[in-house]
Amino acid sequence: MNEISNKWIGRNTIRPDGAEKVTGRAAYAADTNMPGMIWGKVLRSPHPHARIRGIDTSKAEALPGVKAVVTAKDFVDFPADKPVPLGIQDMRWMSRNMLAREKALFHGHPVAAVAAVDERTAAEACALIEVDYEVLPFAIEIDDAIAPDAPILHDFVQFDGKPSNIAGKLEHKLGDVDAGFAEADVVIERSFTTRPVHQGYIEPHACLVSVEPDGKTTVWSSSQGQFMVRAMTAFLTGIPQSKIRAIPAEIGGGFGGKTICYLEPVAAILARKSGKPVKMVMSREEVMRATGPTSGSKSTVKIGAKKDGTITAAQGVWYLQAGCLPGSPIRGAAGCAFAPYDIKNVHALGYDVVSNRSKVAAYRAPGAPIGAYAAECVLDEVAEAIGMDPLAFRLKNAAREGTKLAYGPVLPRIGYAETIEAAQKHPHYAVPLGKFQGRGVASGYWFNAGGESSAQVNITEDGNVVVTTGHPDIGGSRASIANITAELLGIDYNRVSVLIGDTATIGYSNLTGGSRVLFASAMVVTESTEKVIEQLKGRAAQIWGIAPDQVVWENGEARPIGEHSGNFPSMTLAELGAKANATGGPIGSGTQSNTIGAEGGFATHVVDVEVDADLGIVRVLRYTSFQDVGRAIHPAYVEGQMQGGAAQGIGWALNEEYIYDKKGRVDNPGFLDYRMPVCSDLPMLDAVMIEVPNPKHPQGIRGVGEVPLVPPLAAISNAVYRALGKRFYSLPMSPPKVLEALDMPMAAE
Amino acid sequence: MAKTHVSTTINGDPREFLCDPADSLLDVLRGPLGLTGAKEGCGSGDCGACSVTLDGRLVCACLVLAVEAEGHEIQTIEGMATGDHLHPLQQKFLEMAALQCGICTPGVLVAAKSLLERNPDPSETEVRYWLAGNLCRCTGYDKIVRAVMETAADMREAAR
Structure with missing residues (x-):
């Protein structure tokens, strides 16, 4: 590390882009306009699963004011049997996600798009497009998708040599779990489910694209990467990258959900066909139906430990929803779940399951919160069974410098144990609690990149x-x-x-x-x-x-x-x-x-909750995050990452979920019914930064943005258990579910 | 469809515009009037990113019809600073890092200003309930609530 005076590093300076963001002048994607601009709109599938036999766009094209209509035929075709990777994405899936090809795969799947002089005309034209659908049976939930008689989404997806909705498998193995469980005094195995949750950025996806007669293409859009926008637009439209200039607008939140393109390539072809700049802005309903979310999951985790607190073996299997096209974050679930611990025998398995939902997108530490939820809840039960404090149990088994993780690496100097020790010493951990109140802890790991x-x-x-x-x-x-x-x-x-x-x-x-x-x-x-x-x-x-x-x-x-x-x-x-x-x-x-050298991040969270036994509402009374942040270059924004992640985790644990109706449609595609935490739902969120500098970085920086979402699901579950004496094995712990549990006699578990 | 003529006052200035009967106040602010500081996060009054005041009352511009602006006074985020002098809330939000992506910030600031005009000494609970209509997905609200309370304290001190 550099010898530096620390005059500016560690100072809460005023951000260079601050003034425009507090005066409303900062230009986000939907704030940008061009002379002569027209509006693009997407026609979306009314069916969760249907073969597209034909699309007749003639009536839409004849509507006055309509300047261009496109379908999948206007874009580059990527045959399903030839992978075309771009980072962690595959153009076969991105092209089909952007516009349905052979089949519409979820309710809300884009089928065609129109550009017209104004938004209303474009919407009217969409309604005039005639699509000949062969409606097919659909599967929404994991159990329905992996049932023996499940409708198969993709002929080209095979598992164990048979057509299947299991599109992929990932396995990490270390040691011998059978031998490990045989050594254990206590073995606990539990199964869990989590629901899909949306990233919930307040800014809907938006873009403006202009294509000049010589082919020069300029894209203004809200994304997490202008180079990703350029590359995906080039792949999907066939326009060479050198002809595309992608300009990053200010971005109104992403959390991973804006790491892929939905609109830009569509707008580019509409702009080319119409000869006019095309603006496209999603509605909130379109965002909820057809972008993100992260996976729903089902999992089973088994952990064994000796009476002295040594974990002898850990095993987990996770099924994650990919949505309608392959690619769920099984690597995050299976790779991160046990990573905070030095365990000699580990077996982690992940399955990628397609079903008739919108394709998942990255969400803050993709997969890791799902993995940690199951692992950290079982750890809590094991600690209780052997009579150990949950933090002491974690500290005894904490991964340290030299620990070999099941997914491959040997850890360098890390600050995980320090996060636990800080939690143990913090006044929060000693505050007495009352009736229907409980304290939970959990830890989490994220790879960092x-x-x-x-x-x-x-x-x-x-x-x-x-x-x-x-x-x-x-x-x-x-x-x-x-x-x-x-x-x-x-x-x-x-x-x-x-x-x-x-x-x-x-x-x-x-x-x-x-x-x-x-x-x-x-x-x-x-x-x-x-x-x-x-x-x-x-x-x-x-x-x-x-x-x-x-x-x-x-x-x-x-x-x-x-x-x-x-x-x-x-x-x-x-x-x-x-x-x-x-x-x-x-x-x-x-x-x-x-x-290179972005070493992983670790955090431990402590949370106190109170359960309202009349209303079934779980209220967070106090929340403290402890995180190894490497080095806090701007401490207030590091705290902000920790607080924002905790808040998203509280939403995931307690309220947020996609609800589907019987026809395979999202039933809560808006902020009223998809209930993210609001200001009055939360207490202050304390953030304790622990600085163990990354030895491989000139300033000691570790990534800090994602690990804050890994521990909350389990921390809150463990707290609710201590408040009620009853464990929940599925999220969210929303009022109806809590009331139902309170009405049942306390089971002898 | 024939357009309707509307005369109104925005940030103290007389303004006129033509709109469709179905246009929202947010549509005309962001469109013909070019005031894009109010953001559209939902279009259904659930996120508060388009918060403005109408005759001093805090409203979601997406839930007000543009024609309803006739004869009324609208205040938007663009009218909050005086020249190059930021409002104390704007300054405090910068000093305390009470924004991350910034998309909710204009709406939160308009709402917070509206609160402090009514209640110069709000409790934490009062701040949290007043701002419950302004969704922020980045901050967890902690630094927003602290910034509003500190600004209130500073403004009370300055007014003594």
């Missing part, structure tokens, strides 16, 4: 700094980048501007996802800034006529050292910036890198 990032650091002629990176800023990352740049250059934070480049103005940068943005961008910004400092020292040396190694950069100034020490007055960034052209030209440097 590195990957491709680019940065350019330029010195202006007046000696200030402009930093350009390639990642949409969802939670304040610009402020952290400015803190780091100011720190390295030894200048005031306010002299650093941080911009997010578009695909034409900055080098390739992977998604804002995987908790990777600050880890990766700090690396490339650091390398670029260090190169700039070398340039600045060289320029000063040139002016002074001494060797560059006789110059140091300190406190924002070049200073001669050694035999020249004191011979020349120091030169500031402003003075060197002003002389740049006379000393060799503009000063600036870029770095493009595939970053």
Whole structure:
């Protein structure tokens, strides 16, 4: 790690994009317009499962004001038997998710799209499109999809040599679980279910696309990655990437749900066909029906331990809903569930199950909360069975430096044990509780990611700094980048501007996802800034006529050292910036890198709940998160990640769920009936940051954004158990379910 | 369909627009009037991202018909700062990192200002219930509630 003074790193600076965000001037995707712009709308399937025999668009095309109509035939065809991967996605599935091809696979699946002079005309035209459907039987829930007589969604999906809705399997093995369970004094096995939940970003998907007559395509859109937008638009439309400029609008929340494209390629072909810029904005109902969510699941976990608290074996099997096309986050569930623990014998299995629901999208630590929910609830029961405090039990088995995880890696220095110790010592853990109140704990792990990032650091002629990176800023990352740049250059934070480049103005940068943005961008910004400092020292040396190694950069100034020490007055960034052209030209440097060393993140949460026995409402009384954050470059935004993740976890545990009617349609596609936590539902959410620097990063950064959503589901379940003396094995623990449980006699479990 | 002419006052300025009878106030604010600070998160009055005031009353612009603006006074996020001088709530939200993605922020600020005009010394519970109509998915509300309460304290101090 760099020796740094910490003048700016660790300061809660005001974000560079702050003023426009509190005045309403920040331009989100739906806020952008163009002269001559027209509106695109999507026609969606009224059936959860139907073969498309034909589409007649003639009446829609004849409606006055309609400028273009498209169906899947207007896009690149990706045969189902030839994988075309892009990151973790596959273009075979992305193309069919964007517009139905052979079949409509869920209620709300896009079938065609129209561009017209205004939104109402476009909607009217959609209603005139005639689709000849052969309605097919459908399956929504996992059990229905894996039943022997289940309707098969895809002929090309086979499992064990037979057509199946199980589209994939993943297995991690370490040691010998049978031998491990044989050594155990206590073995507990439980089965769980969770419901699909939506990422719940407040900003619906939106884009504006203009295609010039020469084919130049400009995309303004809300996404977690302008380079993902460029690549997917290119793949799905056939327009070469070099012709596409994807400009990242400010993004109104993503949480993983904006790591794939729904609208941009459709708008691009509508724009090309119509010769006009096309704007598309989803309604909230479209967002709820046809984007995200994350998987619903069923799982079984078995854990064995000795009386002294040593876990001897852990086994888990998770079935995750992929939605209508393959690709659920089984890796997150099976890989992260047992990762906080040093367990010699582990067997984790995940199955990817397709059914007639919208295709799942990433949601904050995809799969990991589902894995941890089952594992951490069973751990709680095992701890109770052997008479150990749940935190002490976790600490005894905590993964540490050198622990081998079942999914492969050997852990470097981590701060997991520190999160447990901090929870044990925290006043929260000792507060007495009353009737119908309970305290639960749980831990969680997330992989974190590195990957491709680019940065350019330029010195202006007046000696200030402009930093350009390639990642949409969802939670304040610009402020952290400015803190780091100011720190390295030894200048005031306010002299650093941080911009997010578009695909034409900055080098390739992977998604804002995987908790990777600050880890990766700090690396490339650091390398670029260090190169700039070398340039600045060289320029000063040139002016002074001494060797560059006789110059140091300190406190924002070049200073001669050694035999020249004191011979020349120091030169500031402003003075060197002003002389740049006379000393060799503009000063600036870029770095493009595939970053590595993003080590995993760990957290432990403690929560107190109270159950309202009359209404069945579970209220969160107090919540404290303890997380190894590596190094908090901007502590308030790190706390913000921890608090936001806890709040989403509270929603997932207590209220949020997709409800389907008997016809296979989402019955609660709006914020009134899909009940996310509101301000009056929550207490303050305390965040305790523990800084165990990542040894593989120049500032010690670990990803912090996703692990906060991993522990809450189990922590709250464990708290409800202690409040009622009764365990729930399915989420959400919503009022009807709680009331039903309260009405039943306390079972002898 | 014939358009309706509407004369109204927005952020203190007289404004006129033509609208369809079915247009919401949010449609005309974001469309012909070019005031895109109010956001459409749901279009059904559930998220509060389009919060504005109508004659001082806090409303969701998506639930008000544009024609209802006739003869009334609308205040939007664009009217909250004075010149380049941010409202104390805006400044405090920046200082306390009470926003992450920022999409709910204009609506939350308009709602919080409306609260402090009625109740300069709200309790935490009063803040939480007043803001219960403004969904935020990023922050868990913690820093928002703290920022509103600190601003209220600062404004009370300044008014002494």
